[in-house]
Amino acid sequence: MLKISELAERSGLSAHTLRFYEKNGLIRPSKRSEAGYRLYDAADLRKAEFIRTARSIGFSLDDIAVLLSIRLDKESHTCEEVTVITQRKLDDVSKRIAELRSMQKTLTILLDSCCGGLETATHCSIMEALEDDAPGIEDTDAETHSKAGS
Amino acid sequence: MLKISELAERSGLSAHTLRFYEKNGLIRPSKRSEAGYRLYDAADLRKAEFIRTARSIGFSLDDIAVLLSIRLDKESHTCEEVTVITQRKLDDVSKRIAELRSMQKTLTILLDSCCGGLETATHCSIMEALEDDAPGIEDTDAETHSKAGS
């Protein structure tokens, strides 16, 4: 059996984080020592690794809680349930990427427009662009997801 | 002169947000009425719009505070200062996009691998992938920004 810091080292999560996950219902030690120390077995380690993998893919702790409950009794759940969670996450990620790409595009245009030199900023095209609502860019679209908008 | 809710309406920021920005040193009304009401003039409106535009491009409030101080006295600042902030923001955004794209790729692979049907999750390939450290994917790289790292 592993003590918390041993599980931490093996799982790549910190002891603090493991306790935090426990408080949030994700992982509980399968045993306690007489003194009350958390003791984890091999299955707990696999679970911790599962959580870490899922986190690294971007799943929220809430998603992971659901995935863990499915994992606990796969017979009672379907592939559909799993794909629904995954698809929802993919949609989130894709949406966020689109937002960031719009920002990226705007920032790139701004940088391209400015000399970036040691001139005074009096006529800085970036500053000027920020004064306009659409900063010199026809297609800012940053949080304006008004594709159909005039 | 505009009262706060009038500025809010014209600038697209809420009155709450304007007060919050004031507390954070971004925008202060150029006057107060006898009763202590905030009163904003046309320059304040332009400033509020500047802030809103900068926010929509993704600049943090800290960045915007710096941009505003440059805006206040452009003669004493250079294009370089402005591009440094913009470039740093672009780098942030690009890095975040790369992280999200890695997640997106992984999620897409997971979804492609799973039937998504009403079968029990017993052999769900997504669940199986999450059990592995690298979920069936050679190139997770999600928070591993170790391009040069061994």
Add this chain to the structure above:
DNA sequence: GTTGACCTTAGACTTGGCTCTAAGGTTTAT
């Protein structure tokens, strides 16, 4: 028999950007 490295708990703090509340004062319209 004491040092030092662990472990326990409850709970506060962090980040960033709001968002809201409470408790009161002002203005405007009727």
Add this chain to the structure above:
DNA sequence: ATAAACCTTAGAGCCAAGTCTAAGGTCAAC
């Protein structure tokens, strides 16, 4: 004269996912 619709302030709450602290208990080594 009074109600509705504003305005003020300080400060709390929210989100997610940790991160850290304080105050104490335990365990192995020397």
